[in-house]
Amino acid sequence: MASAFSAFRVSLSRISPFRVSHFSYPVTSAFAKTNRILCNSSHSVSSSPSSSFSLMETSENPRWRPMCLYYTHGKCTKLDDPAHLEIFNHDCSKELPVTAADLERKNPQEFNFFLVLDLEGKVEILEFPVLIVDAKTLEVVDLFHRFVRPTKMSEEAINKYIEGKYGEVGVDRVWHDTAIPFKQVIEEFEAWLAEHSLWGKETDGALNDAAFVTCGNWDIKTKIPEQCVVSNIKLPPYFMEWINLKDVYLNFYDREARGMVSMMKQCGIRLMGSHHLGIDDTKNITRVVQRMLSEGAVLKLTARRSKSHMRNVEFLFKNRIK
Ligand SMILES: [Zn+2]
Numbered sequence: 001m002a003s004a005f006s007a008f009r010v011s012l013s014r015i016s017p018f019r020v021s022h023f024s025y026p027v028t029s030a031f032a033k034t035n036r037i038l039c040n041s042s043h044s045v046s047s048s049p050s051s052s053f054s055l056m057e058t059s060e061n062p063r064w065r066p067m068c069l070y071y072t073h074g075k076c077t078k079l080d081d082p083a084h085l086e087i088f089n090h091d092c093s094k095e096l097p098v099t100a101a102d103l104e105r106k107n108p109q110e111f112n113f114f115l116v117l118d119l120e121g122k123v124e125i126l127e128f129p130v131l132i133v134d135a136k137t138l139e140v141v142d143l144f145h146r147f148v149r150p151t152k153m154s155e156e157a158i159n160k161y162i163e164g165k166y167g168e169v170g171v172d173r174v175w176h177d178t179a180i181p182f183k184q185v186i187e188e189f190e191a192w193l194a195e196h197s198l199w200g201k202e203t204d205g206a207l208n209d210a211a212f213v214t215c216g217n218w219d220i221k222t223k224i225p226e227q228c229v230v231s232n233i234k235l236p237p238y239f240m241e242w243i244n245l246k247d248v249y250l251n252f253y254d255r256e257a258r259g260m261v262s263m264m265k266q267c268g269i270r271l272m273g274s275h276h277l278g279i280d281d282t283k284n285i286t287r288v289v290q291r292m293l294s295e296g297a298v299l300k301l302t303a304r305r306s307k308s309h310m311r312n313v314e315f316l317f318k319n320r321i322k
Contacts, residue, residue: 064272065089067279069171072129072145073178092131095272096286098138102294109135109298113198113210114243116286118260119219120278124150125227126165126175127278128185131286132196132210135299138290144192145279147179151231169274182231190236205237212242215260215285216321217303221313241304245285245292247320252297256321263288 068088070076078084089095112135120127125148132141150158166172180188193199198210214220220242228235249257257263260281264271269287273280293299302320306312 064095066273067092069145069174069279070178072143072279073147073174075178092143092283093140096131096140096283096290098290098294102138102290105296106138106293107296107298109293110300111135111209111211113141113196114289114299115198115207115210115212116282116289117212117214117219118278118282118285119223120165120276120281121148121150121223123161124148124153124230125182125223126150126162126179128182128189129278129282130189131282132198133213133286133289133293135293138293140286142192142196143279143282144189146185146188147175148182148185149179151181151183166277169277171277182227183233186233186236193238199238206240207238211299211301212239213245213285213289213299214242215245215263215281217242217244217313221303221305225310235310239305240307241301243299244302244321245288245299247302247315247317248297248299249288249292250321251317251319252292252295258321260285260288267291 065088068076068078068084068090071079071088071090076084076090079090114133114135116131116133118129119125128144128146128148130144132143133139134141150161153161162172162175166175190199193207198208199206200208202208212220220239224239225235246257246259246263249255249263253266255266257266261271261275264284264287267288269284269291271284272287273283275281275284289299300316302315302317304314304316306314
């Protein structure tokens with residue numbers, strides 16, 4: 001099964017999940033068979049369906065459905081199956097809608113795009129989800145989602161780890177079916193950024209008109225550099241600066257939130273999906289980002305790494321969450 005996947009991984013992974021429907025898979029019968037088995041009614045869910053959400057909390061939005069996590073990896077083959085489409089969401093922009101009223105109070109931003117990132121994994125990174133938010137329209141433009149296979153852990157340790165973390169929310173099987181090493185995730189991420197013209201040779205390694213948004217400093221300050229050492233790769237230059245949403249939140253609302261859940265509670269935004277499933281947390285953080293932008297917040301860089309001493313990080317806000 002693993003070899004069938006790896007044969008097509010490159011061609012499939014370069015395709016944005018939003019464009020998969022226009023792409024005809026060059027599948028072998030073995031691959032197709034595998035995918036039929038994977039994309040059946042036991043298809044992994046991020047949590048049980050619950051009520052709808054929008055920035056305005058209207059009742060007109062469609063019922064919330066868990067994201068098809070094979071689809072986010074470019075590996076769903078059930079896009080023509082109405083029963084499957086009824087159960088699983090294949091377009092995350094639908095659950096992060098924006099209305100005209102949301103745009104009335106927004107302010108000009110320094111960046112045209114925000115890359116909301118929320119990693120999972122304590123020992124090694126296990127999940128790497130990123131959503132692009134358009135700063136002008138507040139809409140979600142696209143998502144990048146990869147499960148990440150640890151490089152230095154034994155198979156036994158990985159199985160135990162994944163069962164404990166993802167088994168609980170029913171996505172351990174899709175994790176095993178799709179996870180790839182961090183080095184490959186970064187290569188695919190860069191191809192995806194380039195497709196969106198947010199990164200390329202001409203930008204000297206930095207992002208083009210975009211900034212990462214994270215909930216806290218841990219993701220980019222600590223975990224990515226640690227994983228780069230473990231995976232034996234250089235720290236990509238676009239991880240030199242970022243926006244810690246908690247610092248922007250503190251300064252904009254003049255109140256402290258220790259994390260995503262408290263930000264959402266204080267804003268009266270419902271938590272959707274499974275907390276600590278990276279893709280769901282990223283969408284929930286995006287809901288806070290959309291709300292803050294719609295209320296007039298300006299998202300500025302809060303942290304920058306020293307070029308000469310990569311471990312040194314300068315924090316750019318005087319008033320910040322310690
Ligand atoms: Zn699907």
